[in-house]
Amino acid sequence: MIDVRDLHRSFGGVTALDGVTLAVAEGERRAIIGPNGAGKTTLFNILTGELAPTGGTVRLAGEDVTGRRTFELARRGLARMYQRNELFDPLTARENVALALTAKAGPYRFGGIPADEARAADELLERVGLAGAGATPARALSHGQRRQLELAVALATAPRVLLLDEPTAGMSPAETARIAELIASLARSLTLLVVEHDMDVVFRLADRITVLHEGKVIADGTPAQVRGDTLVNEVYLGKVIAE
């Protein structure tokens, strides 16, 4: 579903990605881990078309999409839940999801949400554990609820590939458990790429793990292979698990 070859990206003198190659199968759940500054978000920004690579290629479902823009990739079934916040604060939870549903259907119609769209939005809210919060403005939701809403917004486009950048960032242990369970309950046909620092979540969720360090892939394998990798333990796992 995703095939990345020899990806490079630099910012001035800083090399963020230095020859990254990885392939993610359809329906696979792939975690991307590594220390801060490893290049994880840069990789996601290239995969979603927000950044162009300075070298290398990206294929999506067999098609070369290198340098394609975000809306073109969204049209091909790619969605993303951001590390930063992307909600419309004054709008209700239902309106945020309905907007994402409408974005797929055509231009937004002012003057209220049509009934069928409101129903579809409420179904998505229920799926992410926000049943009953439909009329609550996004700004009045807790941090954990906002992340749940962001997941509903991402799912509203019915993606084939979903990228999650640190879905548990800033969450309490209870909120983390809840969103991890939600992600685990997503359809197995959905291809999932997750950048995540919580290793319990990573090892529970991932079919395979790619480890980035200083812009390079230093390991790529099953959770058991990555856990047993000496270099990975030296540069990353040894530190985060000891924390």
Ligand SMILES: Nc1ncnc2c1ncn2[C@@H]1O[C@H](COP(=O)(O)OP(=O)(O)O)[C@@H](O)[C@H]1O
């Ligand atoms: N827009 C940018 N401008 C300059 N440097 C950047 C930019 N984005 C990322 N970098 C640099 O690229 C490297 C990788 O960053 P990033 O992809 O955010 O890593 P991660 O998400 O793994 O923490 C870092 O050294 C970071 O400072």
Ligand SMILES: [Mg+2]
């Ligand atoms: Mg990051």
